[in-house]
Amino acid sequence: MRDVAIVGIGLSRWGEVWDASLRTLWTEAALAALDDAGIDRVDAITVGSMAPGLFVGQEHLGGLLAGELGMAGVPATRVESACASGGVSLRTAFAEIASGLADIVLATGVEKMTDVSGDECTAALAAAADAELEVFPGATFPALYAMMARAHMARWGTTREQLAMVAVKNHRHGSLNPHAQFRQQITVKDVLSSAKVADPLNILDCSPITDGAAAVVLADMATARTLAHGRPIIRIAGVGQASDHMALQSRSDMTTLPATTAAAQRAFAMAGKTPADVHVAEVHDCFTIAEIIVLEALGLCPAGEGGRQAESGRTALGGALPVNPSGGLKSKGHPVGATGVAQAVEIANQLRGAAGKRQVPAARVGLTQNMGGTGASTVVHILEVVS
Amino acid sequence: MSTLNPARTAREYPARYRLEAARCEACGAIAFPPRLVCPACRGRKFAPVTLKPEGKVLTWTVIHVGPPSHRHEVPYALAVIELADGVRVTCQIADVDPAKVAAGMAVKLEFRRIQQDGEAGVIAYGHKAVPA
Numbered sequence: 001m002r003d004v005a006i007v008g009i010g011l012s013r014w015g016e017v018w019d020a021s022l023r024t025l026w027t028e029a030a031l032a033a034l035d036d037a038g039i040d041r042v043d044a045i046t047v048g049s050m051a052p053g054l055f056v057g058q059e060h061l062g063g064l065l066a067g068e069l070g071m072a073g074v075p076a077t078r079v080e081s082a083c084a085s086g087g088v089s090l091r092t093a094f095a096e097i098a099s100g101l102a103d104i105v106l107a108t109g110v111e112k113m114t115d116v117s118g119d120e121c122t123a124a125l126a127a128a129a130d131a132e133l134e135v136f137p138g139a140t141f142p143a144l145y146a147m148m149a150r151a152h153m154a155r156w157g158t159t160r161e162q163l164a165m166v167a168v169k170n171h172r173h174g175s176l177n178p179h180a181q182f183r184q185q186i187t188v189k190d191v192l193s194s195a196k197v198a199d200p201l202n203i204l205d206c207s208p209i210t211d212g213a214a215a216v217v218l219a220d221m222a223t224a225r226t227l228a229h230g231r232p233i234i235r236i237a238g239v240g241q242a243s244d245h246m247a248l249q250s251r252s253d254m255t256t257l258p259a260t261t262a263a264a265q266r267a268f269a270m271a272g273k274t275p276a277d278v279h280v281a282e283v284h285d286c287f288t289i290a291e292i293i294v295l296e297a298l299g300l301c302p303a304g305e306g307g308r309q310a311e312s313g314r315t316a317l318g319g320a321l322p323v324n325p326s327g328g329l330k331s332k333g334h335p336v337g338a339t340g341v342a343q344a345v346e347i348a349n350q351l352r353g354a355a356g357k358r359q360v361p362a363a364r365v366g367l368t369q370n371m372g373g374t375g376a377s378t379v380v381h382i383l384e385v386v387s
Numbered sequence: 388m389s390t391l392n393p394a395r396t397a398r399e400y401p402a403r404y405r406l407e408a409a410r411c412e413a414c415g416a417i418a419f420p421p422r423l424v425c426p427a428c429r430g431r432k433f434a435p436v437t438l439k440p441e442g443k444v445l446t447w448t449v450i451h452v453g454p455p456s457h458r459h460e461v462p463y464a465l466a467v468i469e470l471a472d473g474v475r476v477t478c479q480i481a482d483v484d485p486a487k488v489a490a491g492m493a494v495k496l497e498f499r500r501i502q503q504d505g506e507a508g509v510i511a512y513g514h515k516a517v518p519a
Contacts, residue, residue: 119455126454131390132399132420137478137501137513138450138457143465146448154446154490196462199449249467249475250426254446 001098005224006234006383008037008217009345012110014333015181017211022056022112023068025213029338030069030108033215037227042217043102045069045076048089048109049337054124056112065108082128082372083286085109086214086340087379091239093218103220109342110213111335121209125336128373130247142206142287144248144374146198149289151254153200158292158307160200164191165310166288167204167330173317174327176358181210181333191288205288210333214342221386234351237365238271238382240264246376257375260297264369267380268299275299278321278382279363280350282343284371285328294369295323298380317358325350325358340370340379351385391502391509403513404498406440408474409433419474440496441519442470449485456502464488468516470496481515493519 010032012025020028026047034040045066053059062076081088086109093107113121126135129144152158168188174180186204194204224233242262245251251258268274275298283298285291292306300321301309309315315323326332326346329339347366349355364385371378401407402420409421413430419438424431447466450457457463464480466488480488481499494516503510 122454134477135454136390136511137465137515138453138460138463139465139477140450140452140454142452143448143450147446147465147467150448150490151446196449196451198451201448245426247477249477254467 002100003221004094004097004218004236005221005386006216006236006344006348007219007224007227008033008039009348010036010215011179011342011345012213014179014210014212014335016114018114020211022052022058022110023065025112025211026065026108026110027068029110029213029215030106033106033217037217038229039104039217039227042071042074042104042106044093044096045071045074045106046089046093046108047076047078048080048085048087048340049078049111050080050082050085051124051127052112054120054127056115081377083284083334083336084340084370084372084377084379085337086342087368087370087381088241088340088377090216090341090344090381091241091379094236094239097218097220103223105218106215107218107341108213108215109338109340111337112211113209113335114211133247133249140198142198142201145287145289146201147248148254148293148374149200152289152293155255156304156307160192161188162307162311163200163205163288163292164188166285166291167191169310169316170285170324170328170330173325173358174331176356177327177332180327180331181208182331201287201289207286207329207334210335212333212335212338212342214338214345216341216344216348232352233386234348234383235386236381237384238267238269238273240266240270240380242266242378244376246373248374255293256303257293257297257371257378259375259378260294260369260371260380261299263378263380264298267382271382271384273365273382277365278367279365280325280347280360281321281323281367281369282326282328282346283323283369284339285324285330286334288330291323291328298367298369317360322360325355325360340368343368343370344381344383347383351383391504391511393509396509396511406438406496406514408436408438410436417472417474419476438474439471440514442468442494444480444488444490444492444494445469445475446490447480447488449488466516468494478513479515480517482517495519
């Protein structure tokens with residue numbers, strides 16, 4: 001298997017971007033990544049997108065977007081794994097290069113979520129849960145994560161305030177990120193007094209609806225060295241993906257995320273590293289409880305200790321293991337298909353030392369974790385600076 | 388976007404109306420609704436079994452922002468329930484003050500209306516839990 005490196009990164013505008021369509025957002029991110037890499041050709045394109053058919057009535061994104069970029073002719077493929085579509089897009093591009101099928105691949109993700117009403121958006125997102133077993137009887141995504149939160153609180157004593165502290169931390173990080181959708185700082189009291197969604201989760205425990213796209217250019221190591229231009233080369237040292245039973249009710253333990261654990265073990269094994277080697281992480285905090293359980297599942301803290309990570313300051317900027325320095329899904333925004341790629345953009349910025357006010361000092365190894373639904377699919381990537 | 392077309396709803400009748408499940412002949416695990424492959428051992432031979440409509444709450448939430456199909460019911464309690472047969476189901480808990488729901492609460496399943504597609508479309512039935 002060949003070594004693969006990130007040689008270019010780019011984001012579109014993020015937020016409620018009413019004047020930009022899916023194709024415009026995607027092209028903004030793609031051009032930014034190509035310009036960052038200093039290239040104008042790729043061997044293949046991957047597009048992670050969860051539900052463009054439901055959000056904007058458009059499928060078949062591969063062909064559409066290759067054409068938008070003036071690259072008709074290049075093999076272009078959409079991949080889907082709900083909110084992990086971006087991470088799977090990145091892994092697919094990695095595999096193309098590692099296998100020798102391609103030398104340079106543009107790995108992207110995109111979601112245009114605000115062209116539909118709130119109800120239509122909720123219905124599109126609900127399609128990532130089990131339609132017959134969960135959505136039919138009236139479950140929503142906040143409800144499913146709320147039930148995981150209750151189970152975690154009952155088993156480990158995790159508190160309502162600890163959930164809130166995840167949102168407070170990620171908004172503080174997002175306030176330092178010019179690209180974040182919500183840059184205002186919030187307090188624990190704000191979270192606890194915000195509107196109830198699905199008890200115990202309130203609106204400020206939930207990531208927002210976001211338009212946006214992200215792109216990275218991947219290349220084999222020999223090509224990457226010719227494109228470095230004095231910048232650090234960032235190798236994708238480990239890749240792991242795993243699946244789990246779709247419905248929460250089908251899992252023996254609702255307080256853990258086995259697919260995240262399996263994906264992490266595969267990625268760490270490939271990279272020859274352990275959780276103790278990680279300097280910075282971007283993880284899937286679609287709801288506050290998600291970050292808590294994910295940290296445990298990744299092995300970044302012991303089981304049951306997730307609630308204490310934000311509370312103690314360990315996962316804040318300045319702590320021993322900063323998590324979601326970008327602001328995470330909660331503050332930076334969550335255009336579902338783009339998120340997994342945007343996480344890699346943030347870690348690449350951190351490893352380049354180019355993350356500005358939210359820079360984690362001397363970060364040389366970073367991790368991304370991106371999951372679909374309530375964790376029926378998860379992708380983990382481990383990135384490192386190559387000297 | 389309603390998902391309640393007649394064929395799709397009708398094919399769920401055995402499980403939703405009558406709690407018909409399938410016991411794996413190899414390992415004894417119960418699949419509900421029935422499947423072609425046992426999720427526990429990948430066995431492919433099953434015997435029909437009808438679930439006992441009683442169990443207890445494992446975890447729950449009270450939904451304050453509901454989907455259009457259930458908005459008229461908010462706030463409503465939704466739970467993962469473990470039935471006496473060991474099978475878990477996700478359903479609403481009805482006929483109770485949502486604030487009184489708790490883990491371990493004993494419930495029984497009752498046949499109820501779950502959704503309907505407007506004034507003239509499909510009415511879909513299934514089970515809700517009520518205090519035992």
